[in-house]
Amino acid sequence: MLALLDGTLADPDAPLVRVDDLGLLRGDGVFETILVVDGKPRELDPHLDRLARSAAMMDLPEPDRAAFERAVSLVLDNWTGGREVALKLVFTRGVEGGDGTPTGFALGMDIPAKVIGQRADGLAAVTLDRGIEPGLAERAPWLLLGAKSLSYAVNMAALREAERRGASEVVFTTSSGSVLEGPTSTLIMVRGRTLTTPPSTLGILPGTTQAALFRAATREGWAVRVEPIAVDDLYEADGVFLVSSVRKITRVHTLDGKSLPDSTELHEELVDLYESEY
Ligand code: PLP
Incomplete structure (x- = not known):
C-alpha cells in the first residue's frame, strides 16, 4: 500500500x-x-x-x-x-x-517471515569493524554518522558478510573494540536488572525501540545506562539483544561462533516490558 x-x-x-x-x-x-x-x-x-x-x-x-x-x-x-x-x-x-x-x-x-522467526528463536551474530572511532561523528559531520540516510549499501554488505561467516546479523564495532549497533538495529546488553546501550554520540542511530524499552524498564524499576560497551563485556552479560521497530526485541544466542548464556527467560521479560508500552 x-x-x-x-x-x-x-x-x-x-x-x-x-x-x-x-x-x-x-x-x-x-x-x-x-x-x-x-x-x-x-x-x-x-x-x-x-x-x-x-x-x-x-x-x-x-x-x-x-x-x-x-x-x-x-x-x-x-x-x-x-x-x-x-x-x-x-x-x-x-x-x-x-x-x-x-x-x-x-x-x-x-x-519478512525470517524476521518474525528470529524474534522467537533468536539469532547468531558476528562482530564487524565499522571503521569509525569515538569523536569522528562530531569531527566529520559530512560522514552523516547517525543519520538514517538511504545509503544503506554498507549495512547490507555487512549482512552478506555475516551470512558468509555462518551468522545472520552483525554487531558493528569501532576499530578499538567498542560496540556500536547492528546494521538495522540497536544493541542492548543486560546484566542483572540493568540495561545498557552505547551512546548515539559514537555516531550511531538513536533507536526508537531502545528508547521505548528503556522507558518501560525505568517505570518498572530497572536501571538503564547509556555508555560505551566493550565487545568482551558481551560475553559476560546475562543477555545481548538487537532491537528495532521491525525486529522488536531479538535475542543474540551466538556471537562470533561462541554461545552466549541462555537468555530465553530474560527475553520474555523484556518483550513483556516493551509490549506494556502499547
Ligand atoms: N540502528 C540502525 C542503523 C537502524 O537502521 C535502525 C532501524 O532501522 C536502528 C538502529 C533501530 O531503530 P528503531 O528502533 O528506531 O527502529
Whole structure:
C-alpha cells in the first residue's frame, strides 16, 4: 500500500519515481521504518522527529510532517494485509538538476517471515569493524554518522558478510573494540536488572525501540545506562539483544561462533516490558 505526500494513493506496482531521482542515483535521501500493530503506528512522533533530524543533517528541506502523517493514515486506512505492517517513510532530494522539490512517500509492507522467526528463536551474530572511532561523528559531520540516510549499501554488505561467516546479523564495532549497533538495529546488553546501550554520540542511530524499552524498564524499576560497551563485556552479560521497530526485541544466542548464556527467560521479560508500552 503506497501513499504520496499530496494525499493520494498510488499503485506500488506502477512506475512512480523518475530514473534521475537523487534518491536512486546517489542514495541521497532519508527514511524511517515504523512498526504498525493492529492499525496503530508505534513511536510515530519519535520516527517523524528522527526523519526531520536526518533530513537536517543532510541539508534537505524539512519534511512536511502533516503530509507524512496524512500519508501514514492513508496507507493504514487502506491496508488489507496482516496484523503487523512495516511502514516505510522515504524522502529524497528529488530529481537531478530539478527545482529542489523532494520526493516523498509512505509504503506499507508485510514483515519478512525470517524476521518474525528470529524474534522467537533468536539469532547468531558476528562482530564487524565499522571503521569509525569515538569523536569522528562530531569531527566529520559530512560522514552523516547517525543519520538514517538511504545509503544503506554498507549495512547490507555487512549482512552478506555475516551470512558468509555462518551468522545472520552483525554487531558493528569501532576499530578499538567498542560496540556500536547492528546494521538495522540497536544493541542492548543486560546484566542483572540493568540495561545498557552505547551512546548515539559514537555516531550511531538513536533507536526508537531502545528508547521505548528503556522507558518501560525505568517505570518498572530497572536501571538503564547509556555508555560505551566493550565487545568482551558481551560475553559476560546475562543477555545481548538487537532491537528495532521491525525486529522488536531479538535475542543474540551466538556471537562470533561462541554461545552466549541462555537468555530465553530474560527475553520474555523484556518483550513483556516493551509490549506494556502499547
Ligand atoms: N540502528 C540502525 C542503523 C537502524 O537502521 C535502525 C532501524 O532501522 C536502528 C538502529 C533501530 O531503530 P528503531 O528502533 O528506531 O527502529
